Amino acid sequence: MEVLEFLLDDGQIFTTITLVVLIMLLIGNIITDKLKKYEDIDVNAAVTLMDEKDLIILDVREKKERSAGHIANDIHIPMSQVKNKLDALDNKKKVLVYCRSGARAAHIAGLLTRHEFEQVYNLKGGMNAWKKANQPIKS
Numbered sequence: 001m002e003v004l005e006f007l008l009d010d011g012q013i014f015t016t017i018t019l020v021v022l023i024m025l026l027i028g029n030i031i032t033d034k035l036k037k038y039e040d041i042d043v044n045a046a047v048t049l050m051d052e053k054d055l056i057i058l059d060v061r062e063k064k065e066r067s068a069g070h071i072a073n074d075i076h077i078p079m080s081q082v083k084n085k086l087d088a089l090d091n092k093k094k095v096l097v098y099c100r101s102g103a104r105a106a107h108i109a110g111l112l113t114r115h116e117f118e119q120v121y122n123l124k125g126g127m128n129a130w131k132k133a134n135q136p137i138k139s
Contacts, residue, residue: 037113038097038120040106043133046096046123054093058082060108061099061127069137071098071130079104083111091117098123098130 041049049055057074059066066076077085079099089095095117097105102125109122123129131137 036110038106038109038122040102040122040124041096042124043129043135046098046121046130047135049094049096049121052094056089056093056095058089058095058097058108059099060097060104065100065127069127069131069139071127072136072138074098079108082108086112086115089117091115094119094121096121096123099126101128102126 050057057071059070059074059076060079060082061070061076062078063076070076075089077088089112091112095109095112097109097112097120099105099108102122105126106122109120112120125132
């Protein structure tokens with residue numbers, strides 16, 4: 001009862017609201033992570049995945065970003081165009097999606113899984129992680 005009185009005290013209401021919001025955000029992140037149907041993988045796992053022949057490597061960066069280099073044997077479809085070009089991709093193949101940092105790729109990985117792509121991977125850290133790991137970059 002003392003804890004409840006403390007939390008509802010006028011001087012503590014901001015702290016209480018902040019605590020409730022943080023708890024809700026934590027629960028939301030846990031639920032979102034459990035519901036996503038794609039897998040975030042690091043550079044080492046991506047390299048291993050690239051040994052498979054039925055893999056689509058999808059670069060969703062903008063054209064100007066791509067001029068700084070890209071992963072060999074990839075397909076370039078800017079994020080804004082992916083939804084319109086889903087038919088050009090084989091949903092039976094594994095798809096590794098990457099962008100600069102992994103955020104846009106995660107969005108597209110979710111889009112692909114909602115459109116019946118079953119084996120979708122997001123390169124965690126994107127091209128930044130790829131470069132940091134000193135992996136080959138095609139110009």
